[in-house]
Amino acid sequence: MNLAEQILSDLVVALKDLYPNIEVENTKNKLSTVLSEYYIQRVGLGEVHPDLEDKIQLFISAKRLEGLSSITLDNYLLELSMFADIVKKKAEDIAIADIRMYLSKEGTLKMSTIRKKLSILKSFFSWLVSEEYIKHDPTTKLKAPKDEYRLPKSLSIEELEMLREACETDRQRAFLEVCNWLSFI
DSSP states (O other): OOHHHHHHHHHHHHHHHHOTTOOHHHHHHHHHHHHTTSOOOOOOTTSOOHHHHHHHHHHHHHHHHTTOOHHHHHHHHHHHHHHHHHHOSOGGGOOHHHHHHHHHHSTTOOHHHHHHHHHHHHHHHHHHHHTTSSSSOTTTTOOOOOOOOOOOOOOOHHHHHHHHHHOOSHHHHHHHHHHHHHTTO
16 A cells, blocks of 8 residues: 555544544545645654754745854754754644753753753744744743853962062052952952
């Protein structure tokens, strides 16, 4: 049985479940006529959905026309391709949970990396909505992660002494002492 016959059979079975009194042969003939005008390809298990791949290419083309640099476009394409490899759904079927799962999949990423990934996804889905490819943006409720707070590195005693010796004026030395004092507050 080829793919078209398989689709036709699956559709007739689904319709028969919904409408038990349906005329199977008549319905099959009508569906066969309609489906004959389309090229249909089955998405294999574990494959990226062609719809998502097409939308990514359209997005990259649109951004190229907007004048984004080739490095930015390469980064967008790489990130969106990695996303598509994980999610494997049509663009309109992607939900906020899929995006959260993707962003949290790699547990060792820095917040700045997650923020960059989310920024690219927000740009992509916002563009899809604005171009009316999808109805709602699954990234609207997602907030960028907060910056990691890092304590400033203080100078060692030896480094501080070297700076004190390098001061040429009293003003420079006073500035250094005030800055050093403020670093302890």
